[in-house]
Amino acid sequence: MSQISRSYKLIILDRDGVINKDSDxxxxxxxxxxxxxxxxxxIAKLNKMGCKVVVATNQSGIGRGLFSEDxxxxxxxxxxxxxxxxxxxxxxxxxxxxxxxxxxxxxxxxPKMLLHILHKYNMTPKETLVxxxxxxxxxxxxxxxxxxVLVKTGKGExxxxxxxxxxQDIPVMDTLAAVVLLLYYNQLYx
Ligand SMILES: [Mg+2]
Ligand SMILES: [Zn+2]
Numbered sequence: 001m002s003q004i005s006r007s008y009k010l011i012i013l014d015r016d017g018v019i020n021k022d023s024d025x026x027x028x029x030x031x032x033x034x035x036x037x038x039x040x041x042x043i044a045k046l047n048k049m050g051c052k053v054v055v056a057t058n059q060s061g062i063g064r065g066l067f068s069e070d071x072x073x074x075x076x077x078x079x080x081x082x083x084x085x086x087x088x089x090x091x092x093x094x095x096x097x098x099x100x101x102x103x104x105x106x107x108x109x110x111p112k113m114l115l116h117i118l119h120k121y122n123m124t125p126k127e128t129l130v131x132x133x134x135x136x137x138x139x140x141x142x143x144x145x146x147x148x149v150l151v152k153t154g155k156g157e158x159x160x161x162x163x164x165x166x167x168q169d170i171p172v173m174d175t176l177a178a179v180v181l182l183l184y185y186n187q188l189y190x
Contacts, residue, residue, distance in 0.1 A: 017154015044088030
């Protein structure tokens with residue numbers, strides 16, 4: 001199993017299962033959005049470390065007609081309000097609203113959403129770390145040549161059990177908070 005051993009300037013977070021608790025029934029309203037313990041403080045820590053922090057999330061619930069883009073906006077406002085309470089903020093939120101059958105270019109594991117983010121923030125793959133709980137997140141990162149970490153929260157444990165072979169060279173950590181603590185030590189001692 002590999003380990004994260006250096007620093008990054010841009011951290012791209014998956015949302016469901018990394019920042020907030022995931023649900024097989026989708027997160028369809030602000031009331032269903034609940035932060036994972038420690039994740040918001042971890043984002044605030046990344047802000048203080050000088051990293052750019054953005055969210056890149058597949059939200060096929062929109063394409064499936066389960067909730068509207070307006071509702072997604074309200075969910076993200078709740079996320080940002082709760083983040084602000086602990087002194088954190090996001091530099092951007094990017095999402096794919098499409099149904100998997102739409103075959104769009106932005107839905108992870110396709111790399112377009114991540115490429116758009118790197119371009120927008122003028123970062124190289126080397127400067128970028130992707131953190132996710134699904135194979136799709138890791139594959140998208142691999143496709144653009146940047147490092148990634150799988151967290152065990154959300155679908156992480158399930159992903160790890162199902163795709164052990166594909167994930168052989170990918171660092172695995174318990175939570176976003178654990179990843180950020182390690183990044184903090186790397187920044188201090190590298
Ligand atoms: Mg996820
Ligand atoms: Zn899309």
